[in-house]
Amino acid sequence: MFRRALKSVLPAAAAVLVLLPVTAGAAAASGVAAHPAAAAATAPRHHVRTHPYFTGRVATHRVRLNVRSGPGTGYRVVGHRHTRGLVSVSCKTYGSRVHGNHVWYRLPHRRGYVSAHYVTTGRYVPWC
Known part of the structure; x- marks a missing residue:
């Protein structure tokens, strides 16, 4: 056995x-x-950025561009960006229409929204 x-x-x-x-x-x-x-x-010890940010330029003839708490003109103003200044955006979303454009850009770290009518990015920005 x-x-x-x-x-x-x-x-x-x-x-x-x-x-x-x-x-x-x-x-x-x-x-x-x-x-x-x-x-x-x-494991590699370098930092990988999970959310890319895109740079745009404020293109308005006004003195400053309003930064709002939400994607629309009905939201309160939480800040400003100066004319011809650079602004970082993280993504785009739909909101209220500004001169026929209903797209709004969200700023990084959820610091507010700016109308895409007044910002030129020069490249594709992903949807939120």
């Missing part, structure tokens, strides 16, 4: 031992760490 068990278990154990170093070497070669702490130690 012992011999029969030894004959069936021994080849399976040998196969596991033969494959074990190969899979460990493949994991090391592919850059996959075996332990979570080792994975954290080998």
Whole structure:
């Protein structure tokens, strides 16, 4: 009985031992760490920006552009941007119409909204 068990278990154990170093070497070669702490130690330490910001220029003949708390003229004014100044925007959304344009840009970190009628970005800005 012992011999029969030894004959069936021994080849399976040998196969596991033969494959074990190969899979460990493949994991090391592919850059996959075996332990979570080792994975954290080998991870790149540079900061990846998750939300890109786009730069636009205030294009109005007025003295300043109103920054509002929401995407519409009915929202309260929370700040201003000067004429010909640069403004960073994170995304665009629909709001009330300003001279036929109903698109508004949201400022980074939810600091307010400006009408797209008065801002030129020169490139595609994603929707919020």
